[in-house]
Amino acid sequence: MALEALEISGERLSDELDTLSGITDDSRPGWTRTAFSDVERDGRQWLASRMRDAGLEVRQDSAGNVIGTLSGRHTGPAVVTGSHIDTVDSGGRYDGMVGVLGALEAVKAMREAGMTLDHPLRVVGFFGEEANEFGLAHFGSRAIGGTLLPQHLELRNSEGVSLAAALQARAGIDPQACMKARWARLEAHAYVELHIEQGPLLEDHKRSIGLVTGIAGAQRFTASFSGRPDHAGNTPLNRRSDALCAAAELTVSIEQIARDHPDGVATVGVIKVSPGASNVVPGHAELLGDMRSLYSLWLKDRRDETLRAAQAAGASRGVQVSIAWPSITDPTLFTEPMQRVIGEAITATGHDPMPITSGAGHDAQEMAAICPAGMIFIPSHDGRSHCPQEHTDASDLLVGVRALAEALVALDKVDKADLA
């Protein structure tokens, strides 16, 4: 049947977003529904009930994911979509929610139009997508995609509590069982996720929709500088080992390195200094930051350059330097066929998709471990995200959900082997 017949309701979607936004920790700024909080558990229950109302068969898996399934003409692997309903602390109303509630709206419209896919259709509300207090992101999609590792459960928060203990005590998830949430590759036909861009590029280019080419690999670094604390009044410049000056030089160098190599981004987000008094030469400084690119080689070259720049900044000041890369995540390149099918689906809705790389991580990168995956982006006003100012226009939401519905239908018609 013709997709033009689908009646995607912006009003219905907007109402659902409003309702879910109301399930929020009122004691925090903006909209806060972090994993391991009571409001996030409430949100999952609400989502399960809304999925049931939409006619999906719903279960919560052993990793906290809420999964709603609509039968297809055949059994077998499912066309999968979804996103997450957890937020960062003091976050916004769109990140993640748009992909879950947008998928639910697409399903409602498809059912109302009497449309049935060949494959089953699964909508997933992934548990705990945002980086949590244990330093782990994408908990639920890792569990499904098989990228959740036993050692992840031993990660500890700043209070020394393990992720395993917190899952049990605060999220109602049995840490012994959560690995069993993993899907066989045979269960998934393809995965497509609708998400806000969380950056300014679509708006800058006056485009309503983006076709995501891949998700940047990310590497986090810490740079530690050990000099010597000295009296700021009595220590001549040539007798100092000023750890902050070395750290500041590296900060500026990293900015320049990233400017010189625009196929990725690099950021120093944290700087700590001690003793930390205006009249004491800093004896120790530490930087935390990250670098992201769709290209593994870019990431490797920047690691090498960062080490050289740090050593130069330290050596000229008698400051000891050490660089560590506690986390290196490989880029996820969405397959050419997935990009083509999703791109054509977007074009069919009357919009011209802009190719775009995601700098942020998403559940789609974990799902890519078990099936061809792809993503659709819609604009974030002023590029703001992870803050109360996060906003996407209602008209863009509608464009996104239409494109998602079109993509689900298109993916349903292509052999899995041809999407790889």
Place this chain on the structure above:
Amino acid sequence: MALEALEISGERLSDELDTLSGITDDSRPGWTRTAFSDVERDGRQWLASRMRDAGLEVRQDSAGNVIGTLSGRHTGPAVVTGSHIDTVDSGGRYDGMVGVLGALEAVKAMREAGMTLDHPLRVVGFFGEEANEFGLAHFGSRAIGGTLLPQHLELRNSEGVSLAAALQARAGIDPQACMKARWARLEAHAYVELHIEQGPLLEDHKRSIGLVTGIAGAQRFTASFSGRPDHAGNTPLNRRSDALCAAAELTVSIEQIARDHPDGVATVGVIKVSPGASNVVPGHAELLGDMRSLYSLWLKDRRDETLRAAQAAGASRGVQVSIAWPSITDPTLFTEPMQRVIGEAITATGHDPMPITSGAGHDAQEMAAICPAGMIFIPSHDGRSHCPQEHTDASDLLVGVRALAEALVALDKVDKADLA
């Protein structure tokens, strides 16, 4: 009588230093006897009793200063010496104490040798020399020198408590009365202070004693940078307003400015950044630091250069910058005659004084408001100070006390007008 007859006892001095070092807050690292603490009050009482034992007439003035006087052949203005017995938090055993207990040892030796000066001799243990939680240093010497201002009493600590309230509640000092501690210019003939260098220059040059030419003026600055917090993965470099990068560039620029102009020093000691997450472009950054020089013009030129460098660092990144100088203290230049008399006194003890500028502030700069003033420095091992590693060799202590005694006797013989 011949000064060679003076028997300065290194052992006696060392015992007194040990005893005072024992009056320390055991809950803090190193040796901690901060103003407004119980141990500092205990220290003042101990000092008063040791002064009495040494034959001085002792009073505690209305600003907490412990003042011991030895009569001279005539009444009239006093030859004054001293320093302070308060420490920084987690400090050492020498800063300040050497000048008070060294003066006391000189007095003991002079009395034992039956030596009497023409002028009365005053030894002062100044209250609260170190910068306190209210941001004020040299409390006691300011009160005596007349540089304590009514608005200083209204300074507040981070808990909102005023200096006036803390003086009353925690130091046994009546804030209404402390201004009355001021001395008339007629009371003081000259002031000379023995102190550790708190820097590495004497040791670097293998010299046991320094003649201080002056105390650097100091100006504290805060530099605030306001950019925009953005997602570190999704915001291209050319769309960022990275406050930390601007602050880091200014930090490196200030280091270079100071290297280019070695007649002073400049330090960034504190850097704060927010939001402060490794995956968020910093929206705000703040630097705190200071600059010091014996030359007022150096200080002014550096203020101008700092503003230009900060504006350049901000402008290239779309970051708003503001620079403030919450405190500017003028340099204190000790008079030529004072330097000559003290220098000759040092030479008379068989040591060659090295001219040296004090980068740190001292009680002497407040005393310079009412009489000719000067200082003698002895070496700090490895330049360390304000830390438990602070150390001065016993042999250097002895050299310093001998020179101090010689200087007191020499100053006694010169008309005040000839010292100006």
